[in-house]
Amino acid sequence: MAAGEVVLVSEPLACVSCAFGAIPAPEELAQAIRDTPYTPAQRAALLVLYSGQDEDGDEQAGGGATDGTTDGTADVRRVTEDELDEWRLFGIVGCNSFGEEFNDFASTAARAAAAGGASPGPAHAAHAAPTTDDSPSSSSGGSGGSDQRQPQQPQRQQAGHLGLWPSFSMLNHSDLPNAVNYVVADRMLVLASRSIPRGSEVMINYLGRGSLRPVEERQAALAEGYQFSCDCARCTAELLCGCAGTDGGGGGSGSGAGSFAEGVQALLGRCEERAQVLSGLNLPPTAADPAAESGNTGEASARASSNLEVLERLFVQARDDVRVLDELVGRQPLDAAAAAAAGANGGTGGGTAVRQWLRASGFDLLSQHVALAEALGRWEDAGAALEQQLGVCEAVAPSSDLHMYLQVKRLSLSQQAEGPDGATARVELQRCAGVLRGRYGQDCTDETVGRLLQGAVYGLSQVMV
Numbered sequence: 046m047a048a049g050e051v052v053l054v055s056e057p058l059a060c061v062s063c064a065f066g067a068i069p070a071p072e073e074l075a076q077a078i079r080d081t082p083y084t085p086a087q088r089a090a091l092l093v094l095y096s097g098q099d100e101d102g103d104e105q106a107g108g109g110a111t112d113g114t115t116d117g118t119a120d121v122r123r124v125t126e127d128e129l130d131e132w133r134l135f136g137i138v139g140c141n142s143f144g145e146e147f148n149d150f151a152s153t154a155a156r157a158a159a160a161g162g163a164s165p166g167p168a169h170a171a172h173a174a175p176t177t178d179d180s181p182s183s184s185s186g187g188s189g190g191s192d193q194r195q196p197q198q199p200q201r202q203q204a205g206h207l208g209l210w211p212s213f214s215m216l217n218h219s220d221l222p223n224a225v226n227y228v229v230a231d232r233m234l235v236l237a238s239r240s241i242p243r244g245s246e247v248m249i250n251y252l253g254r255g256s257l258r259p260v261e262e263r264q265a266a267l268a269e270g271y272q273f274s275c276d277c278a279r280c281t282a283e284l285l286c287g288c289a290g291t292d293g294g295g296g297g298s299g300s301g302a303g304s305f306a307e308g309v310q311a312l313l314g315r316c317e318e319r320a321q322v323l324s325g326l327n328l329p330p331t332a333a334d335p336a337a338e339s340g341n342t343g344e345a346s347a348r349a350s351s352n353l354e355v356l357e358r359l360f361v362q363a364r365d366d367v368r369v370l371d372e373l374v375g376r377q378p379l380d381a382a383a384a385a386a387a388g389a390n391g392g393t394g395g396g397t398a399v400r401q402w403l404r405a406s407g408f409d410l411l412s413q414h415v416a417l418a419e420a421l422g423r424w425e426d427a428g429a430a431l432e433q434q435l436g437v438c439e440a441v442a443p444s445s446d447l448h449m450y451l452q453v454k455r456l457s458l459s460q461q462a463e464g465p466d467g468a469t470a471r472v473e474l475q476r477c478a479g480v481l482r483g484r485y486g487q488d489c490t491d492e493t494v495g496r497l498l499q500g501a502v503y504g505l506s507q508v509m510v
């Protein structure tokens with residue numbers, strides 16, 4: 046199966062929503078499950094989720110059976126307390142539900158545009174739109190510049206949601222997933238994010254952004270939330286490096302002494318300290334600054350310049366720490382790690398891939414580096430740092446929402462630097478199209494990709510990346 050192909054479309058047994066920026070409480074989903082009349086097949090699917098096993102064969106939990114379409118209206122009723130007591134119900138919700146703080150912006154925008162023909166995104170998305178702006182089809186298709194200048198329609202309501210998709214719940218986890226999932230309307234879609242050889246397992250990521258933390262934290266989260274330990278290639282390689290002290294003890298320059306795990310923890314600790322300093326700053330220094338509002342511009346500008354000094358200092362520290370991370374990664378016995386990884390679940394990476402897997406554990410540091418460069422208007426530094434993030438993301442989370450947003454951000458930075466028609470901006474536009482097609486299907490037309498891109502640009506303005 047090739048990247049971008051649909052693996053699964055799953056209908057929910059229940060799905061509840063709440064305001065944008067939050068996820069509904071598990072109790073709400075449990076109540077919705079209690080309140081919904083189910084067919085016998087759907088009730089059976091619920092019980093399979095509790096046991097984790099399908100006694101009657103694979104088809105029981107499959108999408109076709111759980112749809113309940115073959116049952117007609119016979120015996121459609123709510124589950125009883127006897128069939129599913131409180132303990133089991135919360136066990137099902139705890140281990141199988143999937144929640145997000147917002148709908149997938151890109152697909153929501155594309156659907157809204159397809160349904161109503163309205164401009165799917167707000168005005169500031171305009172400069173990022175369509176893909177092949179020099180092709181005859183896009184200039185005659187009406188999806189380009191003229192459309193974007195129409196009065197903006199409100200987007201379909203963005204909402205947080207929590208749901209139970211039984212066939213989707215059967216997929217297992219890997220820190221190197223080969224599939225990506227997102228919700229469209231109330232359906233859960235799963236698409237291949239890498240090519241998946243026949244006979245190998247489709248794996249998704251249970252940890253979301255948590256998959257970009259050190260292996261010890263990932264394993265702890267999986268043990269607590271799902272009662273298993275992951276033996277994927279990335280975990281295997283990272284654990285091997287974590288156990289090994291860095292070689293060449295004589296060459297230790299202080300920060301590099303000890304294991305890989307200790308080194309990464311130290312770096313992430315310093316990253317967190319800088320985040321604390323940043324949260325204490327009165328940023329950004331804008332007209333909303335109380336001193337500026339009261340006309341005391343002297344005080345405001347003094348504060349702005351002292352903020353700038355702090356930002357500059359933090360930026361230099363973060364940049365130096367990224368170098369330390371690279372050195373730390375470079376010192377690992379990669380051949381052994383790659384060999385171990387090759388024998389583990391999903392291991393296909395050579396040394397280069399293993400390096401990116403290791404770097405992924407320090408992803409928060411890379412993010413901070415980008416954010417500080419952006420805050421200082423160091424666009425070239427920001428672009429280079431973003432490129433590092435993208436490299437990691439392509440290795441461990443291709444076609445994820447994070448991958449999409451980082452690529453859109455990269456496009457936006459290059460457009461700021463050299464205008465939308467610059468050579469780099471054009472390259473980044475094509476890379477965006479590639480990521481969007483990997484995520485939403487290779488057969489997306491240029492027009493659809495343009496819509497998706499507008500939605501992604503809008504989404505980037507709404508969420509922290």
Ligand SMILES: [Zn+2]
Nearest residue numbers: 220275277280
């Ligand atoms: Zn793993």
